[in-house]
Amino acid sequence: MSDRSPRNRAPQRRPDRVRGVAYQVIRQVTAEGGYANLALNKALREQRLSGRDAAFCTELVHGTLRWQGTYDAFLARSVSRPLADLDPELLDLLRLGTHQLLRMRVDSYAAVSEMVTLTRAEIGQKRSGLVNAVLRKISQRTLTQWIDTVAPSAVEDRLGHLAIAKAHPRWVIEAFAQALGEEPAATPPGRGGVEPASGQDRLPEESGGLEGLLDADNEAPRVTLVARPGVSDVDELVAAGATAGRWSPYAAVLEGGGDPGRIDAVASGRAGVQDEGSQLVAVALATAEIESADASWLDLCAGPGGKSGLLAALVNQRDGQLTAVEPLKHRAELVRSNLRAIPGEHKVLIGDGTKPTWPAGSFDRVLADVPCSGLGALRRRPEARWRRTPEDVAELRPLQEDLLDSAITSARPGGVVAYVTCSPHPDETRAVVDAVLAKRDDAKLEDARPLFPGVPDLGDGPDVQLWPHLHGTDAMYLALIRRT
Template sequence: MRQVAYKVIRQVTAEDGYANLVLNKALRDQRLGGRDAAFCTELVHGTLRWQGTYDAILARSVSRPLTDLDPELLDLLRLGAHQLLRMRVDSYAAVNEMVTLTRSEVGQSRSGLVNAVLRKVSQKSFDQWITTVAPHSDDDLFGYLSIAKAHPRWIVEAFADALQTDGYELDDLLDADNEPPRVTLVARPGLAEVDDLVEAGATRARWSPYAAVLQGGGDPGRISAVSSGRAGVQDEGSQLVATALATAPLEGTDAKWLDLCAGPGGKSALLAAIGSQRDALLTAVEPLPHRAELVRANLRAVPGDHRVLVGDGTKPTWPEGSYDRVLADVPCSGLGALRRRPEARWRRTAKDVEELRPLQERLLDSAITSVRKGGVVAYVTCTPHPMETRAVVDTVLAQRGDAVLEDARPLFPGVPSLDGGPDVQLWPHLHGTDAMYLALIRRT
């Protein structure tokens, strides 16, 4: 299992692979299930999630700069450090297994270094190492949290800005970000009921009327409603923002809905299922053909003549004001879903946020242009970064003058801690969801 985990980590770090996709394929190919699959998953996700922290610890345990180590060797050391510091693995067994793995993967000559470094790492607990390698929190809180909670400093600072705090709530958010997420299912209305998912072993979720949580993980594909497309895997936060758009008050016609940035199609499927119960049809737009195919696959079980278009949402091919409801779930940094993508925090940079901002503004402007007078737009991101959320909305509305921001909080009944509005920010540490953001905009 360690060898499988190591090969997955190498694909992620050396080939920019996505951990969830590479790992799932490896587990299938090796026919690993149950405890073996869970152990392998923790090896991979934990090593990738805590990479920055382990690098700080290894830098104190290696006699040369980490940049001088071969990448293969560094990944082996990170994998060993995770077993020693964050898993219930006997230290002697962890070191010996990693030395054996080193011999088979990079050669006998490197095994002595791995043995020496990991034995040094094993001499302190995780908390003791944090005290050793992180700055004191009173002197540099963000620097301390960056090491202690395994988040790049710029992300810690962005979260503090979004929360408007640098206190215990920031600490809670970073802790929640490091917890493996639950597998949440959505029962697409008119096709499946939450009771169907409960009978298959899930439990009802807290906020979304369509959500259930698959207890103990497991393969959701074994549930017939999921394998048939009547249900799907979807974070509860994603369900809530799509449902908010569908339930926003609307006068006049309500027959044409648009998902402007549809891929891979989870929100499209939920909107289409809700719309089908009201004789509303959804048009889903996705610029990449392979992602458009994923949207079609998600819509396959939903009744109605819903359309999937391959096209650029910033360049509408339909007349202005064609739609009654529009979802603009724009490309973003994805900082709200770091718990699902353990490698993402080390790949993203502050520059990514800057580079995405013009596209986000163009897509929101296009969404407002696409909706009719009196219609509603949901601007959605899976990030709490202020420059990708309210700043984008404020900029676009200031330029247009024909749309207003409305209070979205009543569209989240029963959901606590939504702060002052009018937009809504969900949080992993408060709501157990991804950090989804929604601004509800009505064209005037």
């Protein structure tokens, strides 16, 4: 039967497949609370997208989610009613179209036409007219022109301007500025207007500061691997197409991206995917000096197990044992998977790290990589910046303090504890450490900087904060505490 009718002589054009996949992934993230990396990887596998199609789909998803708040500010000026009154499906289509128009090398006519076609297929002909009209309005200005139109003056309100120009919520920028030691209200003399989207024309003194950090958060991260010592090494990963990492002796980087699972060492569990910052904090704990026994290590908050895999491999070299604790059963299974290729009798316990089932002072080294806001990994989790709130940070604080207190109690006298977060927010880092140590007289903070040999820009200590714009890592924080 023909799909033509007297009122529709031409058949409806089919939507672009890659854009359709990207839209469905975005809907999973915004409507169902999914994680972009997991949803996207699954979709790419199921739809068998690879090469240029996979790269295009990835940029559509990550870019749209990363710049969501900025695009909403532009759309609010282009739609005649509040964005809150739009159906979520329609708003996601408008965001996806806006990203193609403003930050991708897609012809404006093609971008609008393809999004109109996708709108018809996904939510019906009735909405396609609005999508066409709104995206044509968006296409009339460049990204820089839109920022000039919507954002407050950089001179009068620097942070408000950066929130639009750099696509970060204001509260996150304020926390980053505090962690960097910058005066939030300060504006470089003579500066105003808009930074280029690429960030390439910043003044030298700005490259390591707040704007450099925000730009780094908006860049796609490299795929970093860890060679678990004793069962793999960096040379094996390099032979498989990676290049040696910059800081960690166990790191290698897949410069061109691609599926790390194609590498035998990764597929077998002898190596894994792990940010170099995560490797560095685990190695720092493993190399801190302690006297006498050094065979019993604890990972108090182990899931999903990337650090557990590296620690187990390292303690194996000392004929020791790792105990990994995780409260959620499915995450405990992920920990076991990360340990599957590591020899030794390592333990994975399903339990609450704040309620130890082992005697006090049982371990020589303890890692407390506590649950946190994840603001240090915004490069990898583009949706997190819009999903997290200041209330999340406040709600996590009691748990973080309880876990650190439990970690210190679990360490033997002379043993060491690494308090770690993937967040630079001051309320999740030094504030937690200070609050816990103020209540105890049997632990002290030590200078962790010597445990990061060759790594520059570690600050005044004694704790260490890594940064995407300075070190190319996630913004990992470590405080080294010794049980006295």
